[in-house]
Amino acid sequence: MAGGQQFAIFRWRFLRRLRPWILLIGGLVIIRSTKGALFSDAYAVLTRPFWPGASQREWLQSGDQLAKQIRLNLLEEDNNRLRKMLELQASSKYGVFSVPVISRQSKGWWQQLELGKGSFQGIKAGSAVLGPGGLLGIVQSVTPTTSKVRLLTAPGSQVGVWITRTKHHGILLGIGTNRPQLTFFDKAPQVVKGDVVSISPASTLLPPNLPVGVIQSVNNNALPAPIATVQLLAPPEAVDWVQVQNFDD
Amino acid sequence: MIRHQYRALVCATALLVPCLSYISPGFLALMGIGPSWVVLWLLPWALEEGSFSGVLAGVSFGLILDSISLGDVTQIPALVILGFWWGRLGRIGIPIEKVFSLGLLGWLGSVLIGLCFWLQLFFFKRPVSVDLFNSWSLHTIFAQSIMTALLTPIVSSRLLLFFRSRSNSV
Numbered sequence: 001m002a003g004g005q006q007f008a009i010f011r012w013r014f015l016r017r018l019r020p021w022i023l024l025i026g027g028l029v030i031i032r033s034t035k036g037a038l039f040s041d042a043y044a045v046l047t048r049p050f051w052p053g054a055s056q057r058e059w060l061q062s063g064d065q066l067a068k069q070i071r072l073n074l075l076e077e078d079n080n081r082l083r084k085m086l087e088l089q090a091s092s093k094y095g096v097f098s099v100p101v102i103s104r105q106s107k108g109w110w111q112q113l114e115l116g117k118g119s120f121q122g123i124k125a126g127s128a129v130l131g132p133g134g135l136l137g138i139v140q141s142v143t144p145t146t147s148k149v150r151l152l153t154a155p156g157s158q159v160g161v162w163i164t165r166t167k168h169h170g171i172l173l174g175i176g177t178n179r180p181q182l183t184f185f186d187k188a189p190q191v192v193k194g195d196v197v198s199i200s201p202a203s204t205l206l207p208p209n210l211p212v213g214v215i216q217s218v219n220n221n222a223l224p225a226p227i228a229t230v231q232l233l234a235p236p237e238a239v240d241w242v243q244v245q246n247f248d249d
Numbered sequence: 250m251i252r253h254q255y256r257a258l259v260c261a262t263a264l265l266v267p268c269l270s271y272i273s274p275g276f277l278a279l280m281g282i283g284p285s286w287v288v289l290w291l292l293p294w295a296l297e298e299g300s301f302s303g304v305l306a307g308v309s310f311g312l313i314l315d316s317i318s319l320g321d322v323t324q325i326p327a328l329v330i331l332g333f334w335w336g337r338l339g340r341i342g343i344p345i346e347k348v349f350s351l352g353l354l355g356w357l358g359s360v361l362i363g364l365c366f367w368l369q370l371f372f373f374k375r376p377v378s379v380d381l382f383n384s385w386s387l388h389t390i391f392a393q394s395i396m397t398a399l400l401t402p403i404v405s406s407r408l409l410l411f412f413r414s415r416s417n418s419v
Binding site: 175 | 271272273280281282283318319321322363366370383384385386389393
């Protein structure tokens with residue numbers, strides 16, 4: 001009886017001495033099973049005052065932007081060189097002007113903008129006029145200090161475009177309404193609502209790949225080829241300043 | 250002296266037509282489309298001065314307005330017809346002074362100009378973009394004619410009184 005009592009006391013003392021270790025290992029098992037979440041959170045809370053500040057983040061972002069800009073310039077140069085070899089219209093960054101809109105008629109019989117710069121500032125007839133987001137129209141005539149722009153929505157306006165996703169070409173026709181009409185050359189252009197429309201790389205009038213708009217609806221039953229309605233990216237009734245982009249001759 | 254002042258004022262009011270066409274004030278627009286400013290000036294002028302002056306004014310305004318717009322269409326034919334018609338109306342029958350009559354003539358003038366554009370667009374632009382019966386042309390004609398008809402009794406009646414004051418004073 002005394003022996004059994006002694007054994008019980010020994011077992012209790014042994015377990016008491018082992019308890020911290022059991023707790024420690026149990027804790028570690030929990031940490032292991034949660035992939036160290038507690039550790040990570042605790043570390044984050046404790047080290048938050050020492051995290052890199054916003055200035056460092058901006059520095060990284062500006063570095064990233066610079067790298068992208070350099071890469072874009074290199075690609076543009078490469079693209080222009082290849083386009084020259086193919087005798088296609090080249091785009092250039094060098095003829096870009098910011099120009100104020102001094103008169104605007106975005107609805108009605110004439111859909112045109114009057115810009116506050118002209119041939120004295122280097123603007124030429126045929127230059128592309130860009131609003132925030134995309135192409136607005138084409139400079140139709142210039143005076144020494146002003147330029148007239150025919151909007152893409154104006155009746156009679158015609159621009160060669162393509163669907164960026166499917167590479168199908170068509171002509172964007174102004175029909176007077178806010179949304180010009182895109183007439184495809186192919187009978188099955190495989191275009192869907194939301195596809196992006198941009199200036200065709202084969203265009204000889206405008207710099208290639210300028211964004212124009214987004215497909216709003218498609219009529220696949222139209223003859224002789226499907227037609228689509230395009231929502232322009234740049235709303236002409238809301239712009240006070242535009243960018244005029246000349247391109248290399 | 251009075252004659253010179255009168256001529257200067259006539260020129261100043263006439264200059265307002267291309268200026269307002271350029272400015273196209275947004276608060277005087279119905280769904281983005283403003284009135285036909287030339288109708289507001291030509292109507293009292295032709296009523297008071299007769300067919301010949303009306304036709305001359307129509308041609309002059311047509312040339313000016315065609316020069317400031319990019320359009321491949323012209324408004325000279327419509328303005329010539331209106332100048333002649335309103336000039337005849339002013340010379341025969343009772344003088345047109347009532348607000349409703351002026352508003353109706355302004356409305357008809359604006360509709361005629363719109364129809365002239367519509368037909369020109371149809372015949373010259375049909376192969377590429379514009380159908381004969383398109384909602385945009387109809388919308389433009391109605392919005393412009395309504396705005397013109399609303400402003401004619403206010404603006405043209407004042408101009409008519411001004412042009413008439415010359416014949417009384419000179």
